[in-house]
Amino acid sequence: MKKITEKNKLLSHINKAKKIVIFSHHNPDADAVGSSLALYLTLKKLKKNVHIILPNEFPAFLNWMPHSNKIIIFEKQKETSQQLIQKSDLIFLLDCNAFKRLGTDGLAELAQNSSAPKILIDHHRFPEKYFNAYFFNDKASSTCELIYQLVHHLKLEKNLDKKIAQCLYTGLITDTGSFKYDSVTPETLEIAAHLLKFKINHTYIQQQIFDTYSYNRLKLVGYALSQKLKYLKEYNTAYIALSQKELKSFNFQKGDTEGLVNYGLSIKDVVLSALITETDKMIRISLRSKGNLDVNEIARKHFNGGGHKNAAGGQLYIPLDDAIKTFENVVKSIRKK
């Protein structure tokens, strides 16, 4: 499945619906939150009763986003979430390709088992086949880019406003590294240009996203780079592994390791970079690559995950030291010359 724009199906589902719930993935990022809010605000203008339910808390650096305080966090509001899902007559899943990406504490089942029609809007590869309608393109830079296109396909562009533009712009810049990744197309920049015409303060948005580190977070980055960065020169690979103990010593807050995986790629000959972190429940592995090296495939095959060609992630349920060994072995097997 490369690109599907079932605009007539989508429009008829939206026209019929009264109570809509929007979901996005576990550990929501700025594209998940931005696209959910932009769709929410658009549907509100169509006088729909609409709610966003996210599996768990989004990073605090997104608190400034318009209406972000209206987002329901399943982890904290299970009963409210359950009632909303039961009453809903249309479900959207955004920025992830399957309900299982809503996590493991019951939300995925609640959403998937609901009798409401289900629409997928996403840019991750290999979407599941059980949705009633799709707006999908794995070449799109972000789900925010897809929401912008959807709004136009449905001839709802007169509903675009400054708040929606702020939400969409946020997902665009975070999923493209401020317009530098491979996924950026002329259309991405045309969309960005149009969004700026709503007089959004793009410098403010950049600052809210990228310049809001705590002192501890910056110290953690310094420690990770100076003490923990491992360079496997002959395999053009760099990685950082951090234990719970190390993270706690920097008073780790959710989101503090965001972006850390990208530093490895800034080494000249590195084509594969990884961040391996120990959480309470598992070992998380984030992967980034340059050029044709497909980390989505590596994540799917070796780390129970997936994502995009140049950015993917997964998890392992083994001790940290074993996860590091596993990662090194995978690298040696795939980068063998």
Ligand SMILES: [Mn+2]
């Ligand atoms: Mn995305």
